[in-house]
Amino acid sequence: MEEPVKNPTAIDQDNAVIDKQIKRRNFIAFTSFIVLQGAAFGSWRWLNNQPVEITTATAGAKKPLRRALNKTELFFRKMFSNNHLVKIYPKETAAKNVRVNGDIGMTGPFNIQDWKLDIVKASGDVLNLTLKDLLVLPKTAIIYDFKCVEGWDQIQHWAGVKFSDLIAHYKLDKQAAMEYVGFATPDKAYYVGVDMPSALHPQTILAYEMNDKPLPLDNGAPLRLIIPVKYGIKNLKRISSITFSNTRPPDYWAEQGYDYYSGL
Numbered sequence: 001m002e003e004p005v006k007n008p009t010a011i012d013q014d015n016a017v018i019d020k021q022i023k024r025r026n027f028i029a030f031t032s033f034i035v036l037q038g039a040a041f042g043s044w045r046w047l048n049n050q051p052v053e054i055t056t057a058t059a060g061a062k063k064p065l066r067r068a069l070n071k072t073e074l075f076f077r078k079m080f081s082n083n084h085l086v087k088i089y090p091k092e093t094a095a096k097n098v099r100v101n102g103d104i105g106m107t108g109p110f111n112i113q114d115w116k117l118d119i120v121k122a123s124g125d126v127l128n129l130t131l132k133d134l135l136v137l138p139k140t141a142i143i144y145d146f147k148c149v150e151g152w153d154q155i156q157h158w159a160g161v162k163f164s165d166l167i168a169h170y171k172l173d174k175q176a177a178m179e180y181v182g183f184a185t186p187d188k189a190y191y192v193g194v195d196m197p198s199a200l201h202p203q204t205i206l207a208y209e210m211n212d213k214p215l216p217l218d219n220g221a222p223l224r225l226i227i228p229v230k231y232g233i234k235n236l237k238r239i240s241s242i243t244f245s246n247t248r249p250p251d252y253w254a255e256q257g258y259d260y261y262s263g264l
């Protein structure tokens with residue numbers, strides 16, 4: 001049997017139908033594109049028109065974005081537990097050449113002999129401690145993977161007094177019942193705020209030793225914060241003062257837009 005041959009008019013008619021279908025699909029695709037673009041632009045404009053947060057410790061972020069960040073923080077804070085310990089490593093695996101990163105608050109003149117730690121109590125009274133006062137308290141060591149937000153990490157070996165031991169020894173329960181702890185360098189150029197549960201975590205220490213030797217100046221001598229449940233930015237070197245509050249203490253990197261909580 002011979003195939004039926006379409007006459008030219010029939011072919012033209014078929015092509016006209018195909019043309020119409022293509023045009024319709026193009027129209028649908030193009031319209032969807034415009035509508036979605038509009039929606040995306042609308043969302044962006046909406047976000048852009050949202051008020052910028054002006055609260056104390058963090059700055060500049062659009063309110064809805066900050067709300068999302070705070071929700072995330074809330075989620076992690078609920079999961080936080082003192083029974084969840086950060087992974088520890090054998091001593092031999094600790095780095096011999098410990099990285100030196102930031103030096104904010106550590107560039108001015110500093111006489112380590114004159115150093116004292118100011119612990120500002122809720123009453124306003126100041127507990128003025130020397131390094132000797134800390135050396136007589138139980139020593140705790142930790143070897144763990146220190147992580148910086150800039151993307152590096154290193155297994156490091158630190159030792160000092162557990163923050164919770166210091167609180168217990170000096171009967172600072174009233175201040176430990178508050179929500180936050182603030183740490184600052186002698187010149188107040190670097191300062192961080194830490195939520196109390198993280199500060200009281202059993203692996204949080206005020207370190208005065210690194211690799212079984214007195215802390216080098218560049219790594220924060222005579223005393224630095226080692227808080228393994230947080231990123232490096234919270235591990236303030238050269239601590240000079242400790243304060244307690246129910247509102248977030250000022251925080252150097254949070255003011256630059258980094259996550260205030262900075263938990264791991």
Ligand SMILES: Nc1nc2c(c(=O)[nH]1)N[C@H]1C(S)=C(S)[C@@H](COP(=O)(O)O)O[C@H]1N2
Binds near residue numbers: 104219
């Ligand atoms: N005083 C002070 N402490 C600081 C910093 C700083 O610039 N100044 N940088 C922080 C950051 S971002 C990191 S990663 C760690 C680095 O500690 P390291 O220099 O001992 O490696 O210290 C933290 N503590």
Ligand SMILES: [Mo]
Binds near residue numbers: 232
């Ligand atoms: Mo860092």
